[in-house]
Amino acid sequence: MAAIIGNNELISSRVFDFPRERVFETWTNPDQLERWWGPNGFSNTFHEFDLRPGGTWRLTMHGPDGNDYPNHNVFEEIVPLERIVLRHLSGHEFQITATFEELDNRTRVTFRQLFMDPADFEQSKKMCAEANEQNLDRINALLAGSPQ
Structure with a gap:
């Protein structure tokens, strides 16, 4: 379960039974990322995915309720196999750091x-x-070869 830190941060952690290179690829390969990004029942259409510091990631998340949710993100830091930092700029503004x-x-x-x-x-x-x-959960299913 996620930990709540202070008045503005959530932290979730998971150990995957797969090598770091393979797990990192689920975050950096747009074909894989498109399959797991978002909560259960969501699908995605990527419009732009420029994986570099300052690069833009624009996508539309399609909710199970039939609504579309445009998203605009900017990559702030990419350290291969170690860390990805991105800023979500549409709607509620937040920063995601994945290590x-x-x-x-x-x-x-x-x-x-x-x-x-x-x-x-x-x-x-x-x-x-x-x-x-x-x-x-969806990353683990993708890594294990389960349908999304």
Whole structure:
């Protein structure tokens, strides 16, 4: 389950039974990322994916309720096999930092979501905590070869 830190940050962590290179690829290969990004029932259409510091990632998340959710993100930092930092700029503004720790052919991913506005965090924290855990579940299913 996600930990709530202070008045504006969620942290989720998961150990995957896959090597760090493979887990990191689920975050950096747009074909794979498109398959797991978002909570259960969501699908994605990527419009732009420029994986470099300052690069833009624009996508539309398609909800199970039939609604579309345009998203605009900017990559702030990419450290191969170690860390990805991106800023979510549409709707509630937050920063995501994903770290990848090698553990003897397994990988611990720590997913930190830092909201810029504590009021946005208060409004979103329960939904985001559940959604982040679902994202980690979906990554594991992708790695294990299960249909999404």
